[in-house]
Amino acid sequence: MPLGIEEAASLELRAQTCKVWWPERYVPTLTGLSGTQVGGLDALFQSIESFVLLSQETTYLTSTVKMASLILPSPALPLLPKLLTTSTLLFLLLALLFISFGYRVHRWSKLRHVPGPFLAGWTSLWLTRRFMSYKVYEDMHALTKKYGPVVRVAPTKVIVNDMKTIYRITSAKSDYKKGEWYILARVMPGADNLLSMRDPKLRAKRLRHVLPAFSGKNQDDFEPAVDKTIATLLDLIDTKYLSTPSHFVPMNLAQKSHFYTLDSFGEIAYSQSFRSLDTDSDALGIVKTGDETFPMLSAVHNHHKIFQIIQKWPFYYLLPREGDRVGFGAVFGLALDLVNQRSREEKQGVDKKRDMLQSMMDNGLAGDELRSEVAMSFFVGSDTVASAIRMTMLLLMTHPAAYRRLQQEIDDASETGKISRPVTNDEAKRHLPYMLAVIQESLRLFPPSSIVPFFKEVPEEGDSMNGYYLPKGTTIGTGCVMWSMNHDEGFWGPDANVFRPERWLEADEDRRTEMGRCVDLIFGSGKFVCAGKKVAFMQMNKVFPELLRRYNWSLPDPLRLPTIDNPTIWDIRGLMVRVEKR
């Protein structure tokens, strides 16, 4: 039977996802085993999905077997064949089920006082389904509205929708640490990066190696690198994508914003562009790798253990590796090339570059540790800001009053010489207050990583919050509540869901600070705060003035509006815009 468009698109997505995780060299074998290309990969994908869903159940079973092995003493082993009659097997099965049930009741009872959906207290699959819907941010909002600030979302997991509590548990002095979830951020098998590293002592050491690179202390200002990329972006638009009243040239703004953040991050971090804007293509496949992996991540946010399993023998051999032409393997290869090239230059006595990579090397980072930081940075350093830029532009194009006011502010500042061409970060911060309000308001409405849970682990002695005691072994999702906190009518007022940058200018200083603290949380906070926050704001502050003073932007076709999903960051498909020179 012919496939419908949606079915075909879903199968294609699954097939693509498989290609990322099972690089090209495996795909022919897998498809050969199972017949047609898409059908075979689809079947494979379904088994992966089932595997993911069952992994949690496997964990229970393992615990059950461990408990059973304590009950069955080892001297009984030689007698085992005699004991294995049908009735003893049946008895053992029942005993296992009983122990398993007991284990679940015990686990449920630890957090029974915390409100939440009934099923969530018994099985992790409830939360997994929410993650896989890509709408977990809305679900978390609905839950906190119904149950209050602390909600149980899985047998050992809660979310907390309270700004003060989140600041407290993430503060430098708190004993909370990153939960096992963070292993999902281990981009390179076997080598942790700053984001995936959980051990507080190792993290403190890595921070010393890595943080100076992000803060820009050891290198030239990052601005020239960003200016260079903006010039390439404007050049691309001027030469290829300008529409006129009689001639429409569609431009995919979602894609170009990602090219901009990727290339400017390349310049800042490695003194070289990734040539996406130059070539107007995802030249190194980094964008594609991220886009294909994120849907997969949403299935495992609640099943990090599966990652621990596949990073070990024998699954290890199936993982992507340098030398692959696509997927993560290709990205590791790129990380290796960048590091090797820099080491060669060092040996040849080439003048030291003053970028992030050099700073990390000068601070003692080398080998796999360095490569893992580089590989991770391709994703954290570009996807999030690209998401913020595309959502801001979409909000502006759909809110003409805000759009006009911002364009006017930029025009006035240009005419009076308050901002130069290209605008500096400092000028933007001092002379474009409405633009800063637009950015804050856009980040508030669409926090870039609003479905990512960033689970934190309650300390050994447990903790009490908002009237609930949380014992050791509980983890708290501090990320996937960002949408909820930033759409809370109690905090933001009845127009919490409305894009209204003016709220930032109308508020008095105390209130503005409080609002800023709430939005700030989308970057994490305290000892877990995003290392690239300054870089992210600089990339945004510098690009909007250039885009708006030079061009007019609009959505050309009201019948073909873009579709928006959130399989980890905001993904807008079909953001085809009309760009006209002013």
Ligand code: HEM
């Ligand atoms: C709008 C843009 C961005 C947002 C919303 C964002 C958000 C976040 C969040 C929520 C975390 C994790 C916090 C936690 O563990 O609780 C994080 C970590 C991190 N981010 Fe960002 N980020 C952005 C841009 C960037 C950029 C541009 C870079 C690189 C230049 C970057 C580098 C990092 C790094 C290295 C970490 C790990 C920090 C650590 O664990 O100590 N981020 N970010």
